[in-house]
Amino acid sequence: MKPINQMREVVVAGIGTTRFNVYEDKQWFHLGGEAILNILKDAGMQWPDIQAAFCASVYQGTGSGHQAIKEVGLTGIPVVNIENACSSGGSAFRLAYQSVAAEIYDIVLVLGMEKMPRGPIPSTAFRPFELQMGFNVQPANYANETVEYMKESGATVEDFSLVSVKNRKNGALNPNARFQKPVTLEEVMASRMVAKPMRLLHCCPLADGATGFILCSRDKLKSASKAVKVASSVLSSGVYGDAFYPSALVDSVKFPAKEGMTEMSARMAYEQAGIGPEDIDVAQVYDTMAPSELWDIEKMGLCGKGEAPRLLREGKFNINGQIPVNTDGGLMSRGHPLGATACAQIYEVVLQLRGEAGPRQVEGAQVGLCHASGAGPNSSVTILKK
Amino acid sequence: MEAVNLAEQLKTNGGETIIMTESGEKSRIPIRKGLWEQSGEGDVRLIGSSCLSCGEIFFPVQDSGICTHCQGDRLEVIKLSSQGVITSFSVVYQKPAGGFYGGPIPYSYGFVKLPEGVKVETLFTGCDLEELEVGMEVSLVIEKLCENAEGAEILTYKFQPVKIKGDKSNNVHTGGLNNETN
Ligand SMILES: [Zn+2]
Numbered sequence: 028m029k030p031i032n033q034m035r036e037v038v039v040a041g042i043g044t045t046r047f048n049v050y051e052d053k054q055w056f057h058l059g060g061e062a063i064l065n066i067l068k069d070a071g072m073q074w075p076d077i078q079a080a081f082c083a084s085v086y087q088g089t090g091s092g093h094q095a096i097k098e099v100g101l102t103g104i105p106v107v108n109i110e111n112a113c114s115s116g117g118s119a120f121r122l123a124y125q126s127v128a129a130e131i132y133d134i135v136l137v138l139g140m141e142k143m144p145r146g147p148i149p150s151t152a153f154r155p156f157e158l159q160m161g162f163n164v165q166p167a168n169y170a171n172e173t174v175e176y177m178k179e180s181g182a183t184v185e186d187f188s189l190v191s192v193k194n195r196k197n198g199a200l201n202p203n204a205r206f207q208k209p210v211t212l213e214e215v216m217a218s219r220m221v222a223k224p225m226r227l228l229h230c231c232p233l234a235d236g237a238t239g240f241i242l243c244s245r246d247k248l249k250s251a252s253k254a255v256k257v258a259s260s261v262l263s264s265g266v267y268g269d270a271f272y273p274s275a276l277v278d279s280v281k282f283p284a285k286e287g288m289t290e291m292s293a294r295m296a297y298e299q300a301g302i303g304p305e306d307i308d309v310a311q312v313y314d315t316m317a318p319s320e321l322w323d324i325e326k327m328g329l330c331g332k333g334e335a336p337r338l339l340r341e342g343k344f345n346i347n348g349q350i351p352v353n354t355d356g357g358l359m360s361r362g363h364p365l366g367a368t369a370c371a372q373i374y375e376v377v378l379q380l381r382g383e384a385g386p387r388q389v390e391g392a393q394v395g396l397c398h399a400s401g402a403g404p405n406s407s408v409t410i411l412k413k
Numbered sequence: 414m415e416a417v418n419l420a421e422q423l424k425t426n427g428g429e430t431i432i433m434t435e436s437g438e439k440s441r442i443p444i445r446k447g448l449w450e451q452s453g454e455g456d457v458r459l460i461g462s463s464c465l466s467c468g469e470i471f472f473p474v475q476d477s478g479i480c481t482h483c484q485g486d487r488l489e490v491i492k493l494s495s496q497g498v499i500t501s502f503s504v505v506y507q508k509p510a511g512g513f514y515g516g517p518i519p520y521s522y523g524f525v526k527l528p529e530g531v532k533v534e535t536l537f538t539g540c541d542l543e544e545l546e547v548g549m550e551v552s553l554v555i556e557k558l559c560e561n562a563e564g565a566e567i568l569t570y571k572f573q574p575v576k577i578k579g580d581k582s583n584n585v586h587t588g589g590l591n592n593e594t595n
Contacts, residue, residue, distance in 0.1 A: 150510075158511060159567070160516075161509045172501075220506050222505045223504040268482070272524075280530035281467075281530055
């Protein structure tokens with residue numbers, strides 16, 4: 028097995044997105060098509076330049092990527108659809124990255140998209156009796172994890188309410204976010220209880236959207252100044268004995284995991300990139316529910332266990348802090364079109380490394396990390412370098 | 414006693430059972446076969462798997478017959494303890510997505526650690542949901558979850574507090590089948 032970091036260098040040549048919003052009059056393929064045109068324009072490339080397409084979505088069904096590609100035109104290239112729940116975009120990105128690193132292709136497309144289903148959602152992420160017993164409520168599953176985190180870290184409801192406040196403040200600076208209005212701590216704490224102790228404003232909103240990239244070898248770039256290097260792109264799909272309540276997985280008391288799935292994905296990403304958490308200038312950490320940002324910041328190694336609530340209060344994760352987290356407002360502001368979410372995180376980090384993030388620009392950002400996890404379970408981590 | 418009758422019927426046919434009530438016949442169906450077992454005395458236990466190679470314990474029974482810890486294939490079916498401790502829980506205030514859940518709302522679910530070490534994801538019952546606490550001792554009951562389209566009662570396992578704080582009365586339900594107030 029050859030380490031991927033000894034293979035060919037891969038760069039992000041172009042990025043593109045739609046605004047994340049609720050679209051009643053558009054399907055996912057309309058959004059996907061719109062994103063593709065934006066990506067091509069940004070990369071300065073033509074559609075026939077693309078040699079393969081890796082398309083991520085969760086709820087769109089058979090041939091969903093093909094439908095988006097058809098909006099631009101079939102050219103005989105392979106189109107592969109990737110479903111890995113909330114890590115779908117990160118999983119598609121990883122496969123695209125590998126295919127260029129391994130010199131199978133020179134120029135490939137990554138596309139994450141979702142039009143979130145309205146009404147009943149067929150679920151394959153839980154067993155039938157778990158669904159019938161109502162165990163598929165993700166705010167409640169995260170609530171269970173939150174109860175344990177609060178016990179271990181001493182974090183309070185106010186602590187994770189401050190995650191919502193920070194992210195919604197950042198989202199107010201992001202024209203592509205679904206919600207662009209800040210919220211106060213009082214509003215978060217007074218919002219409707221959804222699944223104790225999770226309130227409405229602790230949960231990311233629903234949104235539709237599409238985001239994607241062109242990845243290529245450095246010699247294929249049209250604009251070298253825009254290039255951002257893929258330092259690593261990894262995926263872990265669960266570890267024995269590690270609890271992951273969003274997938275109804277309990278920890279093993281007899282044989283607890285030596286290293287959890289999320290920690291493992293972070294370690295692999297740092298190893299592949301040849302850097303450590305201290306080198307990260309900006310991070311997009313999975314905030315599908317406000318408290319998960321806190322424990323995932325810790326699991327990414329960006330601070331010690333149980334330290335995130337205090338450091339959040341001290342402003343360490345603000346845009347002008349030491350390690351800005353979810354600078355574009357995160358899932359909390361963008362909304363969560365499942366297949367597009369991990370791509371939106373990468374989009375933001377590319378903007379930051381290019382210095383194109385406008386009012387939310389992190390000064391001098393050189394290295395950024397993106398983390399998405401969810402049902403399966405899956406945890407994907409992508410590290411990008413200027 | 415109804416609980417005993419039901420237990421015997423469950424024992425004899427291992428699944429669906431017909432109960433005579435004042436309003437006529439009513440069918441009771443476990444949510445899934447093989448999640449629990451009830452003795453003739455009404456003693457109810459969850460059923461799990463134990464790996465004879467490494468000692469790991471699973472709930473529910475491993476359908477594959479393989480231990481997912483050591484991949485050994487020598488598993489035995491075991492009866493799990495019917496009391497445990499709440500390690501975490503949530504109270505859900507809105508109907509879950511997907512239309513799979515037909516029980517009452519709000520409802521509570523979370524995790525109970527049994528003395529064997531295994532954690533069980535479960536619904537909670539038998540008290541005001543606001544009274545649930547981490548660390549609370551709870552015991553197993555079999556209760557109605559909902560009715561299916563044909564009007565049959567779907568039964569499931571739940572855990573309820575052994576004793577409610579501040580309530581001196583004995584809150585232990587022996588058979589559990591008499592508690593269908595939700
Ligand atoms: Zn074993």
